[in-house]
Amino acid sequence: MLIEAGHFALALALGLSVVQFLVPIWGARTNDATLMSVGPPAAIGVFALILFSFGVLSFAYATSDFSLANVVANSHSQKPFVYKLTGVWGNHEGSMLLWILILALFGALVAVARNAVPPKLRANTIAMQGLVTIAFLLFLLITSNPFERISPAPFEGQDLNPFLQDPGLAIHPPLLYIGYVGFSITFAFAMAALIEGKIDAVWARAVRPWTLTAWGFLTLGIAMGSYWAYYELGWGGWWFWDPVENASLMPWLAGTALIHSTVVMEKRDALKVWTILLAILTFSLSLLGTFLVRSGVLTSVHAFAVDPDRGLFILGILVFFIGGSLALFAWRAPMLKQGGIFAPVSREGALVLNNLFISTACATVFIGTLYPLALESLTGAKISVGAPFFNATFLPIAVPLLLLLPFGQVIAWKRGDVAGITSRLYVAAGLAILATVAVYAVTLGGPALAPLGIGLGVFLVLGAFNEVATRAWQSGSGGVALAAKRALGLPRSTWGTVLAHAGMGVTVVGVAATAWSVERIVSMNPGDVQTIAGYEARLEGVFPRTLHNYNEDVARFTLLDDGREVAQLETMKRIYPARGMSTTEAGLETFGFSQVYISFGEIQPDGSLGVRLYYKPWILLIWIGSVIMALGAALALTDRRYRVGAPVRAKGGPRGSGSSTRRPAATSAVPAE
């Protein structure tokens, strides 16, 4: 009965989201507050129903209820409990349910968040979110129903794809989905603004917390996916320019541009049309990613079961939302009132430049990802667009963008002057050049370009903190204590910017340092010792082991540094009998930010073991930098500006107005997040 109740809840959510779409939008058109007030409870109701449904599906997985086709196809009674749970979204149907759950979650959050969103904008936004929910609920129920039953039920399941039986599955998809789907709410805001025909700085501020949230989670999701690929695939690579990766990178780039353009819109009431377009494009790229990954156009571990009907359905959704939103944009955008004009050398000018670079970078990724697919479907020719293409096109755009980044941070709004900028940045630039020269000196004869990359990363980090330093020291008076106090007093959004940009710098250093990574492919017998970047790895032995639902061959290594034992590590080749598939688990040992990476190859006919040994200097910086970026977004979210409350008339009567009394008002309001 419980299972069917979960199924019915989904159907009910579909009915309720129709109300969530129709009634508030009608209320906004007729200016009827009562109709508009239906939006929030409907959005919360839809979320509650989908949450219940998701809970039921998780329960079915936890109890190995093989009367559900979805559980049979993706679970196994002997699977460790945690993978039974993560298996809920380790398949097409369950992950789409998670997708919709997050969609509804964002709708419900907008419904309960009382930050200063004008009522009409909120009503229209909730309605648009309802429309997206309708489309995806229909998709789920019609083409990929997770509650399809089997009778009589089999007694054992077919197990989950072994690559997905990893702690990464517990973290990567939820993070990535919150990011992907989070942009649906900025899309809904953009649509709402176009429907209402009113876009201003208030809109920009209302949207900003949502963009920041989605961007932060997407950053973490991509970083987690990259780290997962790094340790699971056994090749030591962390980014493959794989179409699936690109599908997540494109919304990230567009989202990054969106974050920057909303700043201009909020401060200067300009770039409105462009910002709306970016909001539409970002979510469209999210949808495109979902389509590419789920339609079977691309074959990868993410594709799950391929079914042409599903691809067609998602394509329909894609065409409806992208086409519909762009049509609405084309119709409404010319009516938007343009804001102020601005000088080329100014903060807003720099942000426009940033947007230009990022959208060009996004376009190159788009072309590199879709061109081979289009060519294949048109002419049948298969071409492979890989790292060389992206290195040749993406990097020349990314590098100048990153070089200009610290300059953008120090330019004043409205009008900046070149002399002032250089005077503020020369210390950071000088130190970065010094760092580059030092790296060259230490690694003489090594890679030629990598030290420049390190220098760029250092410049980004120093440039980021330069803003804090110049602002704190600026007045010239006072000692260190006063400067520190002033630095801490800077708005959290400034600190968020600093952290996010510094995080980018840290990632750049990590990426540049991969040029010094060392790789060795050898065959070893027990007792053999191989040296890798100053460490010696001794193969202790290879032995079989049976755990849970797999058997594995374990190669155990002892890592020695100057003959002194520093670590034991194991690399495994696992065989999952239920699917007859095998996976490799790399053995990793971390030294500071660097890692020794040992991967199980093949057992040779003569009984020796093929081993891939890598030394990856500073590799962890890539992901640490991403985490810092996401932290920056989180910090910016806590800025007091976003905690501005909507008027809550609980106590009755108008509250004190005027800027001097804003502080207590802000604390009494319900926080946005």
Next chain:
Amino acid sequence: MTIWILFALMTGAAVLAVLVPLSRRKAAETADAAESERLFYEDQIAEIERDHGRGLITAEEMRAAKAEAARRLIRATSQASAPQETVDEPALRRRRAASAVALSSVPLLALAVYGAYGSPHLPAQPLSARLEQTIDPRNLDIAEAVARIETHLAQDPDDGRGWDVLGPVYMRQGRFEDAARAWANALRLLGPDPARLANLGEALVNAEGGVVKARAREAFEQALGLDENHPKARFYLAQAAEQEGDVAGARAAYEEIVRRSPPNAPWLDVVGERLVAVGGAPIQPRAPFATAPGSEAGAALAALPEEDRLAAIGGMVEGLAARLKEDGGSAEEWVRLLRSYAVLGDRDRAQVALAEAREALAGDPAAVATLDAAAAEMGLGGAAPRQ
């Protein structure tokens, strides 16, 4: 029935979520647009002042920025119109229409969609609950039986009989590691037994992809210690010798098995194959007479030297062929003839005999079916061409 009551309750709650705000005389929280915009610009002006306070902008810049924000505030508030909360006739009509939409579309859509895809009669079936149900052996399938025994053993891992039962099932399912584990447990709990030891060894060999490794060899040697005639143990030890390149040893071991086996033992076919592979004399000629164990002719044949024996067998086969050709015979006799040719390695004559048999038996479909099945088993030409 309860499920429909539950569905009705869920639907009722969903509809109420919409109807309650619609039935209020006044919207509960009427955030007013002008108010929220005013707050925004006030906040922006405050921020400009804070920036000035920190010395980020000059007083002149502050004034300009404040003036700009104020202009935008005036523009925004002059455009905004507060939502109406009137309860005039059109508003009431709208509310009634919205209520009707909610009351109809929510239950109808939910029922239509659920009706199309749902299975309301099926209960939830968690595995643990199903395993506790009473067993009806008549419709117990193998997977269920295994699941039940596994669950039982998870609770009572010291039941050796359970492991003994699981072992062969795992072997048949190709779960060799599990089979080895099961046999090892059975041995531990029920004590050593040559069959169990040999089975453990066999499972280990299969788990290693057919290679006899140290642990398996140990098991076989133990089995032989208990029963020196155990053919499976001897066979795998012979394989071990073969895999190690000890051809002479392997040949001797296979010959030893043949010597120790009863003449009609079912494993002799396999042993014979291996024996030929390591360069030994074929023992297959014994197979045609397997149906007549202990016959005098068989015993006499076995005593003949190799070449004479082959000649003698050839003569007997020829006799059978001649008799069948002239007088005809049953399908079984024809199959015996085919098998004899096949064993002698004379495929061409086997094909000819097959064609003759088909002709002779053409009137009897059952006999042709038997013939075809046997032919297919021996890898001879497929079904008879149908005219």
